[in-house]
Amino acid sequence: xxxxxxxxxxxxxxxxxxxxxxxxxxxxxxxxxxxxxxxxxxxxxxxxxxxxxxxxxxxxxxxxxxxxxxxxxxxxxxxxxxxxxxxxxxxxxxxxxxxxxxxxxxxxxxxxxxxxxxxxxxxxxxxxxxxxxxxxxxxxxxxxxxxxxxxxxxxxxxxxxxxxxxxxxxxxxxxxxxxxxxxxxxxxxxxxxxxxxxxxxxxxxxxxxxxxxxxxxxxxxxxxxxxxxxxxxxxxxxxxxxxxxxxxxxxxxxxxxxxxxxxxxxxxxxxxxxxxxxx
Amino acid sequence: xxxxxxxxxxxxxxxxxxxxxxxxxxxxxxxxxxxxxxxxxxxxxxxxxxxxxxxxxxxxxxxxxxxxxxxxxxxxxxxxxxxxxxxxxxxxxxxxxxxxxxxxxxxxxxxxxxxxxxxxxxxxxxxxxxxxxxxxxxxxxxxxxxxxxxxxxxxxxxxxxxxxxxxxxxxxxxxxxxxxxxxxxxxxxxxxxxxxxxxxxxxxxxxxxxxxxxxxxxxxxxx
Numbered sequence: 283x284x285x286x287x288x289x290x291x292x293x294x295x296x297x298x299x300x301x302x303x304x305x306x307x308x309x310x311x312x313x314x315x316x317x318x319x320x321x322x323x324x325x326x327x328x329x330x331x332x333x334x335x336x337x338x339x340x341x342x343x344x345x346x347x348x349x350x351x352x353x354x355x356x357x358x359x360x361x362x363x364x365x366x367x368x369x370x371x372x373x374x375x376x377x378x379x380x381x382x383x384x385x386x387x388x389x390x391x392x393x394x395x396x397x398x399x400x401x402x403x404x405x406x407x408x409x410x411x412x413x414x415x416x417x418x419x420x421x422x423x424x425x426x427x428x429x430x431x432x433x434x435x436x437x438x439x440x441x442x443x444x445x446x447x448x449x450x451x452x453x454x455x456x457x458x459x460x461x462x463x464x465x466x467x468x469x470x471x472x473x474x475x476x477x478x479x480x481x482x483x484x485x486x487x488x489x490x491x492x493x494x495x496x497x498x499x500x501x502x503x504x505x506x507x508x509x510x511x512x513x514x515x516x517x518x519x520x521x522x523x524x525x526x527x528x529x530x531x532x533x534x535x536x537x538x539x540x541x542x543x544x545x546x547x548x549x550x551x552x553x554x555x556x557x558x559x560x561x
Numbered sequence: 562x563x564x565x566x567x568x569x570x571x572x573x574x575x576x577x578x579x580x581x582x583x584x585x586x587x588x589x590x591x592x593x594x595x596x597x598x599x600x601x602x603x604x605x606x607x608x609x610x611x612x613x614x615x616x617x618x619x620x621x622x623x624x625x626x627x628x629x630x631x632x633x634x635x636x637x638x639x640x641x642x643x644x645x646x647x648x649x650x651x652x653x654x655x656x657x658x659x660x661x662x663x664x665x666x667x668x669x670x671x672x673x674x675x676x677x678x679x680x681x682x683x684x685x686x687x688x689x690x691x692x693x694x695x696x697x698x699x700x701x702x703x704x705x706x707x708x709x710x711x712x713x714x715x716x717x718x719x720x721x722x723x724x725x726x727x728x729x730x731x732x733x734x735x736x737x738x739x740x741x742x743x744x745x746x747x748x749x750x751x752x753x754x755x756x757x758x759x760x761x762x763x764x765x766x767x768x769x770x771x772x773x774x775x776x777x778x779x780x781x782x783x784x
Contacts, residue, residue: 507620511654544613558617560610560661 293412293444298368298405301442304465305370305398308440311470311489312396316377319486324392325479326434326457331381331391343374343397343426350402357406370400370442374427393435394486395427400442415441417448420460428458438463438472438487450475461487467505469498471525492533495526499534503545503556510545516555528553566590574679582672593687597680604673611666614658621655 296304322333331337350371358365374397382388399419404411420439428435435458444464453460453475461484462473470489474480490498499520509515520531535556539547546559567587571579579587586603590596625648632644692700 507617508624511617511621512650544610560614561606 293414295410295412296443297410298365298370301370301400301405301411302368304442305373305400305440308398308438308463308489309373309375309396312438312440312487313375315486315488316394319394322379322392322394322436323479323481323483324434326432327391329391331379333377333379333392333394337380339378339380341376341378343376345426346372346374346397346423353402354406357403365406369402369405370398372400372402373398374423376427390430390433393427393433394483395435395437396440396487397423397427397437398440398442399423411443414444414446415439415449416446417452420445420449420462421452424452424455424458424460428455431457433457435459436483436486437461440464445473459483463487463489466524467498467502469502469524470494473525490526492530495524495530496534496537498524499526499531500538503534503538510556511558513548513555513557515557517553519555566592566596569593570596570680573683580672582669583676593680593684597677597684600673600677600680604670604677607666607669607673611662611670614662614666618655618658618662621651621658625651625655 316333316338319333321330323330350369351366354362354365354369374395377394378390379392379394380388381391399415401411401413401415404413423439424437427437437458437460439460440463442465444466445462449462450473453462454477459475459477459479461475464471472487472489474484474487502520502524503510503515506515509519517528517531517535520526520534521528524531532554535547535554538556539545543561544558545556548555548557567579567584570587570593571577583600583603586599587596590599628644628648628651632641632648
């Protein structure tokens with residue numbers, strides 16, 4: 283019997299510059315995903331709406347950026363402009379999908395939102411932070427976005443420093459679904475609360491391409507030699523850490539085993555695992 | 562084909578049996594050059610395996626160290642026990658890896674290296690072109706000359722040595738030595754070992770000419 287001890291992952295310290303880069307990276311990837319989505323399912327009336335540019339209105343929530351400005355004024359003692367430029371702005375980008383029924387006015391049906399969160403106060407004060415975003419912070423952002431009862435919201439919440447585990451408890455509401463996005467060990471990952479209403483909307487917050495995921499798994503395996511040596515580098519282990527589909531992880535495993543003669547893919551039992559061999 | 566190569570190798574190295582590590586390599590080779598390539602390739606592979614194993618061993622050692630540190634700080638007995646079990650697993654992995662390095666890679670690498678060196682020398686010698694008869698004759702003459710010179714030098718050296726031996730120790734030197742002995746007797750002895758009795762130099766005896774005994778009178782009378 284193998285003793286399973288997993289070391290608690292040390293929270294990664296993120297500086298302003300990295301946080302800003304991650305935030306803009308998230309918004310870029312999110313926007314690209316929305317742009318590539320032709321239609322969106324509305325769980326409220328069980329219909330699929332055309333999400334093309336004709337029916338789409340883009341809005342940004344300025345309140346959150348204003349909050350960052352106010353905090354800088356309050357906490358930073360000098361170089362305020364410089365600090366503001368370096369800081370992530372906690373931006374929120376909303377894609378509103380409007381639809382007009384016959385003989386009725388255009389109505390807002392679905393909102394696809396991307397919102398970024400950072401530990402702003404710590405980033406202003408010390409220039410970096412490893413504090414993960416909490417369920418409370420997420421709740422505030424969701425309340426700000428999902429303001430109308432009659433509209434359904436798909437929200438992708440991205441934290442530049444990662445999420446506290448308790449955040450996974452507040453991802454589902456009557457008129458919204460939240461996907462938690464972050465960057466873990468250099469890889470974009472997303473956690474979706476299990477809910478049938480997601481349907482194809484999951485793709486909106488899946489921020490990495492399959493090639494990127496394969497690369498991310500490869501890099502992950504490289505960093506976890508100890509796990510490999512203990513015969514514990516299974517598909518499930520990678521799934522728990524990165525949240526990528528098993529098919530993608532398996533593909534990456536196959537690539538690694540084909541390239542590295544000291545690694546073999548053990549397929550005699552599920553979950554498949556990579557093991558060390560010396561030939 | 563493979564066996565004939567193996568026989569050649571045995572004959573060449575003057576050995577009865579070839580180690581198991583290199584046996585398949587010689588069997589698979591068609592020529593000495595090919596055997597050399599196969600040996601070098603096998604050596605490279607094993608060196609790479611050993612390197613990988615050493616790196617892995619380092620990872621295991623580092624993790625063991627970290628867990629030991631963690632165990633030092635850990636307060637709950639349950640968690641400590643878990644850590645101990647984990648460390649046991651790591652050690653067993655490390656032990657297995659260490660054994661592999663010692664009994665497989667180090668041994669094989671040693672055998673491969675020896676065979677590569679021997680085979681390489683043979684292949685290089687065979688590759689040397691045979692000199693012309695005239696050149697060989699010249700070389701033989703030169704060699705003979707060198708031997709003669711060497712013999713002369715040896716004689717000369719022997720001569721020098723015998724001279725010094727004949728000379729032995731002169732009076733002054735003997736005096737100095739007596740002085741030294743006297744000093745050493747005068748100085749208080751620190752050593753606990755009993756002083757060794759020095760033999761009187763033989764040469765000294767040689768030096769003092771023996772007085773020839775006069776011929777016995779009886780004999781003279783007899784004459």
